[in-house]
Amino acid sequence: MRNTARPPGDGAHRQALTGWGRTAPTRAFVAHPAETAELAIAMNDHGPRGVIPRGLGRSYGDAAQNAGGNVVCTDRLVGRCELDPVSGRAWVSAGISLGKVIDQVLPRGWFPAVVPGTQYVSIGGAIASDVHGKNHHRDGSFCGHVTAIELVTGLGTQLTLTSNGTESEAFWATAGGMGLTGVITAAQLQLRPVQTAxxxxxxxxxxxxxxxxxxxxxxxxxxxxxxxxxxxxxxxxxxxxxxxxxxxxxxxxxxxxxxxxxxxxxxxxxxxxxxxxxxxxxxxxxxxxxxxxxxxxxxxxxxxxxxxxxxxxxxxxxxxxxxxxxxxxxxxxxxxxxxxxxxxxxxxxxxxxxxxxxxxxxxxxxxxxxxxxxxxxxxxxxxxxxxxxxxxxxxxxxxxxxxxxxxxxxxxxxxxxxxxxxxxADLVPVMYPRLDEWRAVRDRLDPEKVMQSDLDRRLSLVARSSGYKGLLNA
Amino acid sequence: MRDALGRIQSVLLIGGSSEIGLAIVRGLPRIDGASVCLAGPDRPEMEQIATALGTEGFGAVRVLDFDACAPTDPKGFVANAFATEHDVVIVATGYLGDQATASQDPDMALRLIDINFRGLVPALVEIGQRLKTQGHGTLVVMSTVAGERPRVANYTYGAAKAGLDAFTRGLAASIDHAGVQVLVVRPGFVRTRMTAHLAPVPFSTSPDKVAEAVTAALGGASKTIWVPGILRWVMRLLRALPESIFRRLPA
Missing domain, CATH: 3.40.462 (Vanillyl-alcohol Oxidase; Chain A, domain 3)
Structure with missing residues (x-):
């Protein structure tokens, strides 16, 4: 069953994962859902160690790892790439790489508004890391050109977040939120018109x-x-x-x-x-x-x-x-x-x-x-x-x-x-003074703290009183 | 979580005043302010050690009561010890005892088995489950070469450690697919308080050397290590000797 992560307890099929830096591997149950229904199964299937999404694994560290828990790879969430050639807005599935998006939209005169130093990042990953590019001084980061995000939260709820709508707080907690607000399944990008490649x-x-x-x-x-x-x-x-x-x-x-x-x-x-x-x-x-x-x-x-x-x-x-x-x-x-x-x-x-x-x-x-x-x-x-x-x-x-x-x-x-x-970990609140603000929005989206990752545990990004959910009575 | 540089954030030491255990704790690569949990029967001594560790750059140091001789509520103990997860768990309780006494006194014999093996089993079962659930970490269990082939001089201790050694290797086979490393450490004669009254023998070593070997094996593929490393081959040879010759070797 390729689309279902096995719940912790069943020994088989844990896969060792690292980031791009190839350091600190840990093992997780890896699922590859191809559609939202399969994603919901993988999300509900979680044990005490929760779930984290993983795109193309280009984070250098442990952001897309989840020791003992579930990792939802978005590599099969690639069905959608719908460009409105007039407005330059495109709905794109989270698992599609920026390179693939460019392949699709460039011949029609459009280009992503912000690209990082590699084409091998998924749209979901680009949002979760709010990546920046060579035009950051002028145009800001990737999420500044994302008009909507489809998110499946830790509760399994499907939300559509817009940058200035009623759910704008959740949108901006997801932008750069390191996958800890939920799994991004698709996003609408405002592209940039270009005349050549x-x-x-x-x-x-x-x-x-x-x-x-x-x-x-x-x-x-x-x-x-x-x-x-x-x-x-x-x-x-x-x-x-x-x-x-x-x-x-x-x-x-x-x-x-x-x-x-x-x-x-x-x-x-x-x-x-x-x-x-x-x-x-x-x-x-x-x-x-x-x-x-x-x-x-x-x-x-x-x-x-x-x-x-x-x-x-x-x-x-x-x-x-x-x-x-x-x-x-x-x-x-x-x-x-x-x-x-x-x-x-x-x-x-x-x-x-x-x-x-x-x-x-x-x-x-x-x-x-x-x-x-x-x-x-x-x-x-x-x-x-x-x-x-x-x-x-x-x-x-x-x-x-x-x-x-x-x-x-x-x-x-x-x-x-x-x-x-x-x-x-103790430097995170110093460097990110709005951490508590992020935590409050994050906790509202995922009160059961299903979303977890190695990065999160190492840096205590998600506030936990002591021990982790389920671990004390696992 | 261990970081990209292999540094640990948290360590649990069972046998909280063990010289070898503490040498391992101090030798582990760690982030500044890493936390330590010491568990053992001798609270006053562990509290002194905790204070010392606090001045050596460790962060939170907790002390828990654990007596392998009289284990009460191992499940509760391990749950308490794992209030935060641990990157490394070291089991370093050990009691050599006196073989001459243990050879004649059933209570003493049983006491050696309890401290070195039986009393640790419930805790090891629980720890194994915790590590399997958290999906990362290293369990270091102090065994000994004395468990590899019984000798008149320390066979009760050796038998208990052999039991612990076998149990730990079985535990390893049952949980290492979960991303947990289980490391059995078989040192030769280690110069510590426990052995201070004994004359050193060939291939003897020190707690620091044991700590170095453990640190080197951390996160790698090793399952069993000998300290010094040459003992791997010496013991292989000794195990292969006919009993008649083995018994004639100098104690």
Missing amino acids: HVRVETTRTNDLADSMDVLNEADATAQYTVAWVDLLRRGRGRGRGIVTAGAHALPEELGATSEAGLKVPPNRRLASVPSVPMRAGVLHPKAMALFNDVYFRRAPARPTTTFAPIWGYFFPLDVVGHWNRLYGRAGMLQYQFVIPDHATDQLIPMVDRLMADGIPIYLAVLKRLRDVPGPLGFPISGWTLAIDIPVAVTNLGPALDRLDAHVAECGGRIYLAKDSRMR
Whole structure:
């Protein structure tokens, strides 16, 4: 029975799950409902460890894991993708990936209003993490362009939530709510009209971290899409030098194409896929990565240059390598993404310096400006965000990141829950001062606290008095 | 929940004043402010230990009464111990006793069996169910190489530990599909209070070495570990010896 999770108690068919970072696996009963009725069964079937939805498993940590409980995969909730070509609104099933949505809507002149750094996120996951993209400084996060959400709550109730209707509180608790308000089954997206499947990209090299920040700031003033890749393996004066790309959807005349040809979806290629590597610490090495970074930097034109890139390569550069997370070896990797508010801008460089002084190798670093979002558990605030990829098999990583957590919290900043796999529970209310507000709405939607996840238990997101429902008298 | 770095949030130690148990607790990778629950028969000593752990960066430290010799309401005890879930549960009660006495005194013999095996069984049954329900965590049970082949010097203790060892491995087979790791630890001679009156023997080790080995095995595929590791092979050899030769080996 593929569509039914087995209740805890029956030993068979527990499946080990991890996030994209491939750390801290736990086992759960996994269901793959294909329609709402099957979903209702999987929801009602829950034992004391409850239920959490799982999309494409791209959260880095344990957000879509539920040790001993049920995990509802949305990979078969893919039936709907209905575009109204006039308004640009589309109802999309929660299990469909953003890449698939693009395949459907781009030839008709539409594009998701916000896309993250990978096309392999489900619509449900994009909402539950309220993902942000290269146009965040201008357009805000993903949920700002979601007009309605269909949600099945822990009580099994089907709700349609709108961002400004009577259920707007529930909508905004679900946006960035890490799946803990219920299972999203579909959503209506307001798409963006585009004229081509390409992006005009202005590339600028920067000299160091401060320069990267300045150039990014300037680009934000005029460009729709901006992001800075920075080299944080390089020490000394060039620390944090990088490449700022500023993009805009290209016009047909810029490409010398007819409007029809301009919308032809370019091939969405996967050049390679990484096999499982047996080594604990993977095949990446700081020195090799430093060399790679150097080559990557030098490959970019020394003077600001304009080029045209197909949407896939521009928005989702890492997607060309399948399973790139395996490069980090059996021990896995983590992504540490934090944001600090504008008034603490001067703290960013000391934070990076401290990490480098602690000997933490930062293999990939991406810098971006953010602004506030409405959801009480939304990550973005007005300020600077830095996302850094780090192998887990690094000495002293725990204490170094703990110190950074404290520094970030002190500045009024926060850690992105969709990426977290290791922070301390007691910092969550400090970083997310509206946590109790979120909990109140969440508890109203799911008073029996059916929705549970490893992330939730590790960080005590859902308020529980002591022990967990059912555990004391299981 | 253990985090991406393998750090634990909470640990339960049964045998709350056991030197080996405490060495394991202190050696576990943990988040700042991880909580500890100590359970054992000697509350005053455990309370002192709790105070010390509080100054070593542990967060909440709870002390619970548990006497393997006279277990009362094991279900209630385990329910209480699991008011919050645990990432690691260590069972480290142990009483070597005096074999000369135990060889002649049925009460003493039974007492050794009770403390080292019988009294732990109800708690282990309950703990096994809890861990299976929570679907994650590691159960560490202190066995001994003395349980692998009986010797005149400590066969009652050895028999009790052999029972515990077998029971634990059976428990492992019944719950490890649920994402629970059960680790049987078979150290050789460990230099502790329990063995202070005995002359050290070859392959003897220390509580810290045991703790290191447990930490290394945490979250991995190991089911049984020997400390030091070479004992795995030494014991394999000793088990294979004919009884006539085995008995002639120096005690």
